[in-house]
Amino acid sequence: MQETKKKSAREIIESYDGPKLRIMEVCGTHTHEIFRLGIRKILPKQIELISGPGCPVCVTPVGFIDEAVMLALEHHATVCTFGDLIRVPGTAKSLAVARSEGARVQIVYSPIDAVEYARKNPKEQVVFLSVGFETTTPASCLAVKRAKEAGLTNFSILTANKTMPNAYRTLKGSADAFLYPGHVNAITGTQLCEELARDHGISGAVTGFTASEIMTALAVVITKLQEGRDFFVNCYPRVVTKQGSKSAQTIMEELMEPCASEWRGLGIIPNSGVRLREAYIEYDAREHFHLPAVQGKPNPACRCGEVLQGKCKPSDCKVFGKGCTPLHPIGACMVSSEGACSAYYQYGGMENE
Amino acid sequence: MSKKVTLAHGAGGRQTSELIDQVFKAHFANPELTSDDAAVLTVDGAKLAFTTDGFIVSPAEFPGGNIGKLSICGTVNDLACMGAKPLYLSCAFVIEEGFPMDKLEEIVTAMEKTAAEAGVKIVAGDTKVAGKGQVDGVFITTTGIGRIQEGMETSGFKAKPKDAVIVSGDVGRHGCTILLARNEFGIEADVTSDCAPLWGTVKTMMDTTKNIHVIRDATRGGVGTVLYEIAEQSNVGIRLNAQDIPVADGVRGVCGMLGLEPLYLACEGRLVIFAPKEEAPALLETLRQGKYSANAAIIGEVTEDMPGRVVMRTEIGAETLLPPPGGELLPRIC
Amino acid sequence: MCVGLPAKVVTLKNGMAVVDASGARREVSAELLDELEPGDYVMVHAGIAIARITEEDKSETDRIMEEI
Numbered sequence: 001m002q003e004t005k006k007k008s009a010r011e012i013i014e015s016y017d018g019p020k021l022r023i024m025e026v027c028g029t030h031t032h033e034i035f036r037l038g039i040r041k042i043l044p045k046q047i048e049l050i051s052g053p054g055c056p057v058c059v060t061p062v063g064f065i066d067e068a069v070m071l072a073l074e075h076h077a078t079v080c081t082f083g084d085l086i087r088v089p090g091t092a093k094s095l096a097v098a099r100s101e102g103a104r105v106q107i108v109y110s111p112i113d114a115v116e117y118a119r120k121n122p123k124e125q126v127v128f129l130s131v132g133f134e135t136t137t138p139a140s141c142l143a144v145k146r147a148k149e150a151g152l153t154n155f156s157i158l159t160a161n162k163t164m165p166n167a168y169r170t171l172k173g174s175a176d177a178f179l180y181p182g183h184v185n186a187i188t189g190t191q192l193c194e195e196l197a198r199d200h201g202i203s204g205a206v207t208g209f210t211a212s213e214i215m216t217a218l219a220v221v222i223t224k225l226q227e228g229r230d231f232f233v234n235c236y237p238r239v240v241t242k243q244g245s246k247s248a249q250t251i252m253e254e255l256m257e258p259c260a261s262e263w264r265g266l267g268i269i270p271n272s273g274v275r276l277r278e279a280y281i282e283y284d285a286r287e288h289f290h291l292p293a294v295q296g297k298p299n300p301a302c303r304c305g306e307v308l309q310g311k312c313k314p315s316d317c318k319v320f321g322k323g324c325t326p327l328h329p330i331g332a333c334m335v336s337s338e339g340a341c342s343a344y345y346q347y348g349g350m351e352n353e
Numbered sequence: 354m355s356k357k358v359t360l361a362h363g364a365g366g367r368q369t370s371e372l373i374d375q376v377f378k379a380h381f382a383n384p385e386l387t388s389d390d391a392a393v394l395t396v397d398g399a400k401l402a403f404t405t406d407g408f409i410v411s412p413a414e415f416p417g418g419n420i421g422k423l424s425i426c427g428t429v430n431d432l433a434c435m436g437a438k439p440l441y442l443s444c445a446f447v448i449e450e451g452f453p454m455d456k457l458e459e460i461v462t463a464m465e466k467t468a469a470e471a472g473v474k475i476v477a478g479d480t481k482v483a484g485k486g487q488v489d490g491v492f493i494t495t496t497g498i499g500r501i502q503e504g505m506e507t508s509g510f511k512a513k514p515k516d517a518v519i520v521s522g523d524v525g526r527h528g529c530t531i532l533l534a535r536n537e538f539g540i541e542a543d544v545t546s547d548c549a550p551l552w553g554t555v556k557t558m559m560d561t562t563k564n565i566h567v568i569r570d571a572t573r574g575g576v577g578t579v580l581y582e583i584a585e586q587s588n589v590g591i592r593l594n595a596q597d598i599p600v601a602d603g604v605r606g607v608c609g610m611l612g613l614e615p616l617y618l619a620c621e622g623r624l625v626i627f628a629p630k631e632e633a634p635a636l637l638e639t640l641r642q643g644k645y646s647a648n649a650a651i652i653g654e655v656t657e658d659m660p661g662r663v664v665m666r667t668e669i670g671a672e673t674l675l676p677p678p679g680g681e682l683l684p685r686i687c
Numbered sequence: 688m689c690v691g692l693p694a695k696v697v698t699l700k701n702g703m704a705v706v707d708a709s710g711a712r713r714e715v716s717a718e719l720l721d722e723l724e725p726g727d728y729v730m731v732h733a734g735i736a737i738a739r740i741t742e743e744d745k746s747e748t749d750r751i752m753e754e755i
Contacts, residue, residue, distance in 0.1 A: 009752055010669075029690055038671030082733070083611075083683035096681075100359055107684060109538045109611070110734020112716060132733075135689035139733040142716055183689040186730060186738040208744060209691060211669050216748040223755050235751055238742035239691075239730050245738060247719045326679055327367055336685075346676035542711040606711025610731075612690050685690060 009212070009219035013042060016222050020046045023221055024174060024310055026164075027181030028055030029209060031340055035347035037211050039218075047222070050174065050310035051340035053167060053266065054181050056131040056160075057084045058308060058332045058339045061262045062296025064131075064160045065090030067286070071127050071158065072103035075289050078121070080106045080114035081129040088335045091297045111143035111157070118147065118155035127285045130157040135183040137161045137274060138248040141255040144276065144283045156285040159275045162261055165192055166272040168202060174310040177221045178204035179214075182236040189244025190234050197232035208236040255280050264298070264332060265305020304331035307340050314341040321345060359681075365574030365619075366678035388586060389509050390431035390570055393501065402437035404428060405496040413460065413490050415534040417527075417546030418621075420493055421460035425467040426550045426621055428497040430570040433555040434624065436505025436563075440498055442468065443477035447492040450485045460491065471550035473497065504563040511566040512587035516655040517633035521554060521624040521646040522547060523599040524576045528618030528682075529607050538684065540610055542603035549622030549645040558626070561639040567627035577616035578678040579625045580663045590659030593675065594666050597652045612685030617678060627655065691730045693740055696723055706731060 007015070025031055031051040034040060040049060053059050069090050071077040079095065086096050086107065099105040104124070108114050111128050118126035130140040140157055147155040164184055171178075180193055185206045196202035203224065207217035217235040224231040234240055252274065261273025276284045285291070298304075302324065303317040314320050314333065324330035326342055333339035361368040378386065385392050391404035406427040413420040424444065432439045444464070448457065468475055526547040533542060555568060567587075571579045576598075584591050600608075600615045608615050622645055628636055633651055640649035656664075663675040694706035696717075704717035706729065716735045717723050729736040 006752065009748070027689070035673060036667070037669055038665075038667045038673035039669070041671040041673065042669070082685075084685055086681075086683055096359065096361075100357055107537070109540075109684065109713075110715070112734050113539065133689065135691075135732050135737060138719060138737070139716075139735045142718060142735065181689070183691045183730065183732060183737065186691075208747075210744045211667075212748045213744050215669070216751050220751065220755050233751075236747075238740055238744065238747045239738045245719055247721070248737065251719075327361075327371075347674050538713075540711055540713045601710075603710035606707070606709030609692050609708050610711055610713060 009215040010042065012219040012222055013215065014044065016044050016047060018046065018226055020048065021222065021225055022048045022050055022175045023177050023179060023218070024050040024052045024171070025179040026052035026054040027179070027184070028058065028336065028339065030179055030181070030207060030214065031055070031343050033209055033214060035343045037214070039214060051307070051343070052171065052178070052310065053263065053308040054133065055336050055339055056133060056136065056162065057088060057336035058304065059162060059263045059265070060085070060088070060131050060160050060332065061264045062089070062091055062298045063262070063294045064158070064296070065094065066092070066294045066296045067158060067291055068095060068129055069093055069098045069103070070291065070294070071285060071289060072098050072105060073101065075125065077125040077127045077289070078104040078106060078117070079127050079129060080108045080117060082131070083107045084336045085129055085131065087329060088332050089299070089329060111139045112146065115143045115146045115150070115152070115155055118152050119150060122154060124154060126155050128155070128157045130159045130161055133162050133164060133181070133184050134187045137252055137256065138187065141251045144255055144280055145251070147283060148280070156283045156288040157276070158285040160261070161256070161274045162263065163258070163272055163274060166269050167263070167266070168196060169200070170266060170269055171309065172200065172202055176203070176225055178202065179207040179217055179221065180204050182206055182208045182240055185236070185240040185244065187245045187248045190232070190240060190242050193232045197230045201230050203231045205233040205235045206240050208239065265308040299330045302331035304333040304341070307333050314344040317341070361681045364681050365572070365578055390434040391437065393435060400501040402432045402435040402499045402501055403497070404431040405494065406431060407492065407494045409489070409492050410531065411489055412534050413456070415530050415546055416544070417530060418548040419460055419463050420491060421463035422467045423548055423621055424493040424495045425464050425471065425473070426548050427572065428495040429471040429473055429550045429552055432497050432499035433552040434507065434568040434570050435499070435501055436507050436555065436559065436568070437499030437501045439471055439473040439552055440500060441474050441476045442495050442497045444475055445479040445494040447481045447483055447488050449488045449490055450482055452491055457491065467550055471552050502559060505559060507565055507568045509567055509569060509583050509586040512583050512589050512627040512655050513566060513629070514589060514655050514657040515630050516566055516627040517630045517651050518580070518591060518593070518653040518655065519626040519628065519633060519636060519640070519649060519651050520576055520599065521626065521640055522622070522648045523601045523604070524571070524620060524623060525604045525608070525615035525618030526601060527621040528575060529604045531619070533607065538611065540607055542607050544601060544603040544607070547620050547622040551622060551624060551645060554624065554640070554643050554646050557639050557643055558636055561635050562628070562632045564632050565626060565628045567625070569625045571620040571623045571625050573619050574678055575617045575619055576623065576625055577614065577663070577675060580675070581677055583627065584663055585661050588660045590656035590661070591653055591663045592656050592666065593653035593663065595668060597650055599648045599650045613682060614676070616675065617682065630654070689732050691732050691737070693728055694731050696725050696727045696729060698725060699723060704729070704736060706736070
């Protein structure tokens with residue numbers, strides 16, 4: 001092709017021998033894929049990958065599970081949820097345990113399926129556990145809109161939806177650069193990431209999810225970090241545009257309003273979540289069932305919070321691999337297959353020995 | 354262990370092993386109690402394989418079979434894995450009050466046909482009817498006995514470093530078929546169960562070579578669970594090439610949608626075979642001519658290092674662990 | 688964060704699309720994307736087509752590597 005053959009992404013990664021670099025993959029799906037593909041095995045020692053807080057299951061606080069269990073067992077609601085939340089420990093029990101005690105817990109592929117379930121089972125009160133970031137929130141909005149159009153009075157959502165912008169600011173300094181979550185950016189666009197680089201000194205690259213996309217983004221980040229200027233690169237342009245999805249932004253704006261939100265480990269971050277607006281309040285499960293304020297109590301030995309902030313590695317936690325395993329998880333990071341602890345436990349055994 | 358039996362205890366993974374070790378083995382331990390697919394017993398000089406299996410599949414009918422066919426295949430295959438020609442089966446039915454008689458007839462017809470194909474006779478049975486709601490449709494338990502063929506000594510404890518690891522066909526079809534048949538996730542795909550009686554397949558392998566270390570029937574828990582069991586029992590490592598593992602397109606698509614690993618989906622007509630490397634090409638050729646094993650493939654090898662672990666060589670050529678079997682298969686969406 | 692599945696649009700009707708990913712088909716919401724046509728590729732998350740896919744990952748990453 002050219003006279004001087006360019007280095008491949010892999011060569012750039014493997015041949016790096018500069019100063020120590022800390023790169024945070026914000027997104028849990030990236031964490032999962034990086035382990036599944038064995039990418040950590042080809043990294044030189046000076047490059048540290050930190051698993052960030054981008055797993056909706058991991059950042060969802062204990063109190064949310066307690067609310068879901070209360071809805072299922074005390075209010076006899078049918079709880080519809082993504083599969084990942086089933087085994088997350090609450091203060092007293094998980095949804096899996098609640099199910100073995102007779103709670104109706106349905107695993108769904110989409111929030112829209114939960115609306116369909118409500119339509120077909122008019123005698124049941126159906127609550128969808130609405131977790132997730134900007135990628136997933138539009139699906140919950142579409143579900144609520146459908147329920148309203150169909151005049152359903154037996155459907156509501158329990159919101160714990162999160163938004164990323166203030167989380168990035170909170171995480172500033174935890175890493176030299178971020179691998180941004182491609183599917184969040186598919187919705188939000190890239191303007192915020194550009195601003196973070198320009199105005200806040202936070203560098204990063206939007207990253208896709210195939211092997212070549214992750215390797216390419218890593219190579220780009222390594223190359224740009226060596227150049228020493230703050231940067232932003234969209235390495236996933238086949239899915240992510242500068243504007244993002246206008247229609248998704250519009251429906252979120254129409255149905256949801258910003259609120260303070262509790263992140264497991266990070267605490268309450270102002271303006272880092274969304275909840276239903278007044279016009280849709282009848283679909284808010286907390287209003288619908290008049291739920292009391294719930295304060296969840298995480299297991300004090302669990303260090304998921306620090307893991308999520310990149311302040312400690314899963315293996316630094318005393319209960320990791322001992323009291324806390326994927327079979328008997330103590331913290332949410334051990335439950336979700338996207339969780340850093342679970343990924344370290346399932347895939348990391350080779351490195352730990 | 355948590356104090357109540359959960360669905361995960363029946364999923365065939367580590368919780369199932371915990372339950373077996375801590376409850377059943379603790380009370381039943383004796384020299385003949387087996388960790389293989391069937392117990393090997395010597396009775397008056399005859400070497401016999403003996404096994405039992407319960408079937409509670411829902412729905413009872415699915416593309417590629419029904420619970421009747423499954424109940425014969427499961428037990429026949431467990432016997433075949435010990436190198437035993439299946440001879441006699443018994444079957445016990447627990448039927449829910451109100452179960453349609455014609456459905457029962459269909460199930461029994463499938464059993465008759467499958468037993469004939471496997472060359473096994475059903476010689477004893479039991480029938481119980483349970484009140485409405487006490488069981489789901491029909492549950493079947495089959496028990497079987499077979500004669501171990503001269504020169505065959507397969508066991509999960511006999512995998513050796515440098516053995517080739519062979520699967521007799523594409524993985525995860527039965528589990529995927531059942532998942533689709535339950536229609537919980539609104540997904541459609543052209544996938545039929547791999548459910549098949551495999552004595553014929555084992556016979557042709559034996560006719561090729563008797564130098565086979567392990568044959569294991571991958572059922573609940575899938576091929577991945579079998580590999581971890583054998584890595585542990587034989588105290589060896591297993592290295593797989595991710596790209597060599599045969600997966601049907603539809604299965605791959607469904608797994609992509611739900612975030613599942615095909616190696617952990619159930620099979621009902623797939624053997625996992627460990628044999629010395631030099632025997633592998635001939636075995637593979639034999640298998641590929643077989644009715645139920647045309648997609649057989651060598652997927653990896655046994656190693657001395659990393660005992661008890663299954664390592665995957667991934668698409669980028671790096672190595673990573675195959676995550677050990679978990680509990681209940683949960684679709685991963687977010 | 689969000690498992691995304693690339694899939695091909697097979698049919699479209701009333702804001703819903705049947706998509707195909709390696710032979711697995713499912714109906715998903717197409718409300719967020721305008722002017723979709725059968726044959727287009729979309730990224731699906733939680734039953735919603737969230738974005739159009741405009742290129743193969745290989746040609747995308749080749750181009751990015753040329754540019755840095």
